[in-house]
Amino acid sequence: MESQVRNLQRLLNGLVTVTTVEGLSFQGILMNYDEHMNLVLRQVEEIPQDNQQREPKRIGLMVMRGCNVSTVEAVQLPEITVQQFKSNKLQIGVGTVKPYGRGFTPV
Template sequence: MAMKRAKLADLINFRMRVTTEDGRQLTGTMLAFDKHMNLVLADCEEFRYTKKHAVAKSQGAEGAADLVEDKRTLGLVVLRGENVVSVSIEAPPANDNSSRLGVIPPGTGTARAVGRGMGGVGALGAAPSLAGPMRTQAPAGFSAPGAPPAGFAPNAPPPAGFAPPSMFGPPGSQ
């Protein structure tokens, strides 16, 4: 009797246990994969088995090697497919929509473009952001940075006590 094998695409949102080349086991919800077997796991936990040497005081022996399981919570993990040795199913996806990751119930809103330059067509036939710079008049008493203060004529000589700027070096060098 042949058993139907599930394709990896059918296992999205399943709880998976992935074994890596270095012996670690990662358990998480599979969100995505690609042709290289790179995996994206959400709510991921790492399980590692290490040897811990326990010294028996009464025997005076070197000690016996015990396997100790270390558990670590990782969260969202992108696992390189080159390191994947095996993938097995831990649990099917949950049926209720509240526990699924990234699921937002549909709303009644309207999608609209937002941002710079997304307004209507200007007087020149192009969008305002594409029409080029516009000439505006500054409010009374306002001066732009680097401009002479209000009340000065644009091409007037400098006030008394100010020397004209030198063209050939820093001030006072001539």
């Protein structure tokens, strides 16, 4: 369960489809989650069941309890901007590892 919750980190700000234990499906953008797999979604639409011929119901913002979540599927992964990519790199300075010892010159 813990690894499943950690996998949600990659899906933040991405479009996901969440299926509940009752069989209902919701599609929206994953805003946040916690260790209990409680989810916060925005721009949510309820996806109709296969036998229902109706338009998706727009809900907007939704908080879903983790005990009701059956599956979370990625529809579209979030786009990474150049600024986010640069901020993910290690910065030189305090708190970074620098090689030192035989064969290495001090940095």
